[in-house]
Amino acid sequence: MRAVPESLRLAAILLAAGAIGGVASLIVLNDPDKGVAAAEALTGGSVARGKAAIENRQCAACHSIPGIAGAKGQVGSSLRGMGSRKTIAGLLRNDPDAMIAWLRDPQVIAPGNAMPDMGIEDREARDVAAYLYSLRSAPS
Ligand code: HEC
Known part of the structure; x- marks a missing residue:
């Protein structure tokens, strides 16, 4: 039997490595x-605790929220893809500090808007923000 040329063997190894790498990056x-x-x-918050807080606080009464059972509220906007948005309520640049501030004091930031101050403190706001930032729209 004729031996496989060295260069072909190397090419096969590189192709296989590339295929494995491609599959691995897709999984990641x-x-x-x-x-x-x-x-x-x-x-600095916990996504799991944030989800529980969103359920306890009844955010679903006003917002549609992916991953929260029955969250189909129509008072505020849908929070789908909140982690990829540029602004919060069209007023603040969307970053963690601004999100935590909004969750704690929406009436201070936008007096008279329909989202009430709910007495959410820093720890809980961080958890809720973590959950919201885990909601990212798929890259297009
Ligand atoms: C009584 C209704 C109501 C409740 C309850 C409520 N919100 Fe809101 N929320 C609003 C309204 C109205 C706005 C401002 C308009 C908008 O951007 O949707 C808003 C805005 C937001 C925004 C900015 C959305 C955007 O599109 O930029 C976030 C984030 C948010 N709320 C999260 C929450 C979370 C988390 C809870 C529960 C802890 C909650 N809201 C409870 C009514 C509500």
């Missing part, structure tokens, strides 16, 4: 845990 890109880790690093 689609890994929801990565979004959770990034949201928690950004806010």
Whole structure:
């Protein structure tokens, strides 16, 4: 039997490595845990506690929120893709400090808007912000 030329063998190895790398990067890109880790690093909060807080606080009465059962409220905007948005309520640049400030004092930031101050303190606001930042719209 004729031996496979060295160069062909090398090419086959490189092709296989490329295929494995491609599949691996696809898995990483689609890994929801990565979004959770990034949201928690950004806010210093916990996505899991934030989800529980959103359920307790009944944000669903006013907002449609991905991942929250029955959250189909129509008073405020949908919070879909909140982690990818440029602004908060069309007023603030969307960054963690501004999000925490909004969640704590929406009536101070936009007096008379329909979102009430709910007595949310820093710790809880960080958790809620972490959950909201885990909601990212798919890259287009
Ligand atoms: C009584 C209704 C009501 C409740 C309850 C409520 N919100 Fe809102 N929310 C609003 C309104 C009205 C706005 C301002 C208009 C807008 O941007 O949707 C708003 C804005 C927001 C925004 C900015 C949205 C954007 O599109 O920029 C976020 C984030 C938000 N709310 C999160 C929450 C969270 C989290 C809770 C629960 C802790 C909550 N809201 C509870 C009515 C409500």
